[in-house]
Amino acid sequence: MNNSTATQILEALNVGNEGIRYLDDCIQRGELSLSDLGILNNMLDLLSALENTTLDVSAPNRVNEIIANIRYYIERLEISVNDNVNSFIYDFRFHLCSLFRILEFEFAYLVENYINKADYPYLYPDVGNVDHDWIASQGEEANLKVSVVLVGYNNLDYTRDCVESILANTDDVEYELILVDNGSTDGTKEYFDSISGAKVIYLKYNLHVTKGFNIGLMAAEGKYSAAVCNDFIFTPKWLWNLIECIESDSKIGYVSPASNSISNMQQIPIPFISKEDFQEKARKHNVSDPTKWEERVVLLPNVLCCPTALLDRVGYYDTRFFRGEFVDDDISFKIRRAGYKLIYCADTVTHHYGSLTTAADHLTNSLEEGRQTFFEKYKLDAWEEARMQSFYLDIEPELLSGVYSILGLDSKCGATLLQLKNRIWSERHVKSELLTLTSNDKYKEDLLTISDKVSIFNDFSNLKQQIDKTIDMIFIEEPLDSYNIELSDLFNYLAEALNKEGKLIFTISNGISIEALYSMLNNANSIHNKKIYVTDLVCKEANESGFELISIKDYAIPRSSESIAIINKLSHSLSSGAQDEINYLNTLLSCSYRLFQMKLKST
Structure with a gap:
């Protein structure tokens, strides 16, 4: 890898980005023609060129899996353009556009030591100041209050419990439900498709937790986004209480509730004998109470509840956290350093089964790997200096x-x-x-x-x-x-x-x-x-x-x-x-x- 190769990669990605924006403009104007679809063939050529680029970097990455997903959706777009316009628009907007952006972030991370980040601010969200007024204005223009984003990878029984708890306990807030199937093989996609009104994002090939959440968050149209894992059960007023907190102060940029099983002193142990018993005890606990709101340096995202525009501005979860460990600490640092407060809402409790989303990665040395990645980025030890x-x-x-x-x-x-x-x-x-x-x-x-x-x-x-x-x-x-x-x-x-x-x-x-x-x-x-x-x-x-x-x-x-x-x-x-x-x-x-x-x- 050298400066010239890095620049060529980013310039090639910029060409692809321009092609996607051109197609998006055509779709918005209702003027898309078959000749315009030649851009998709150009995109395939671009992907092949990127695959054949010698990166010569030791950093773990998921370039191949991202490209494989993009190819899958280009093929679907070419099929659906004549048969189902709505399916074409949906796949273009919520799959192809987001996947390409995820690919841009992946390459931007891999070449960051060989370029001047200031030349590519779109790819490096840490460049420049965060405009709080712009973020607030974007929120006022949002289509609805909250986008609830759930990522699932297999474990269908737990996923079903999670989804049903959201549907049963979120009727007091205007929200959309975004369900991301991260390449499951156990019927998760079919279950997601059965949920009426849900926005389903399907990844043909597993991109793991960081990028799985990012593609769901990129599809969010709410003023706020609330990202959740499939190993949680949600409780009465869970989301209402979080929104009550985040809207109490314009300086609050990230809120998260308690759980019965979690670290970072966000745990509230509640003895229970059944799911129904837990829900009833949570109902009594979940009373909005500002004296139970704690400002934190780091939050673990039982729920990552943030202004959607803020997540977009800071670049979502950082792609460099390959297995997802310490990406929680990183998003906390990014939001706090952007000038916002993090608030732990101890007035709200959820149920956590325990790390099903990242269980496979825990079999590796993922914790130390993530800790080292955090140190390399911030020159701080997340455990010793920030907890x-x-x-x-x-x-x-x-x-x-x-x-x-x-x-x-x-x-x-x-x-x-x-x-x-x-x-x-x-x-x-x-x-x-x-x-x-x-x-x-x-x-x-x-x-x-x-x-x-x-x-x-x-x-x-x-x-x-x-x-x-x-x-x-x-x-x-x-x-x-x-x-x-x-x-x-x-x-x-x-x-x-x-x-x-x-x-x-x-x-x-x-x-x-x-x-x-x-x-x-x-x-x-x-x-x-x-x-x-x-x-x-x-x-x-x-x-x-x-x-x-x-x-x-x-x-x-x-x-x-x-x-x-x-x-x-x-x-x-x-x-x-x-x-x-x-x-x-x-x-x-x-x-x-x-x-x-x-x-x-x-x-």
């Missing part, structure tokens, strides 16, 4: 009172900090002002999406001057032992930046956790010279600066099965009669951090 830590649940309720402003210090992309703000909103009905300081410039872009003010942090001594005010709470996510400053000075500077009875939350590392031991053993050139803070010393220095201790709690980060096995092996190496010692060693090795919660003493 929240569960310890926010352990913050003592008394610390949440009277918190109208929060300073987050070195809180990475801000996920845990934002969840702390959410908890104050949920429990105290206060929307705290959020300020952030970061010592790493790479986090600034994402912190700007959630904070009222973001500054680069380099010195505790001028902390109060940097924030230009005193505040009610300081949350430091980076462990205190990572800073090169004396504890006595540190607590004095923090106290100066806080209001009367201000709160302080921070962590210190456990120097003999399994992670710390790994670090020492694996880096032979370094000496373990991090500060080691004894709890009593931390509390003493904080007390002398005016802080009183509220709570100390230990917590562990998620760890690998290898780490767990080592912990178990070390602890069980003790004699069987020393159970207290075994428990103590287990605690020492498993504890990653110690969480301190303090507040300034009343004077």
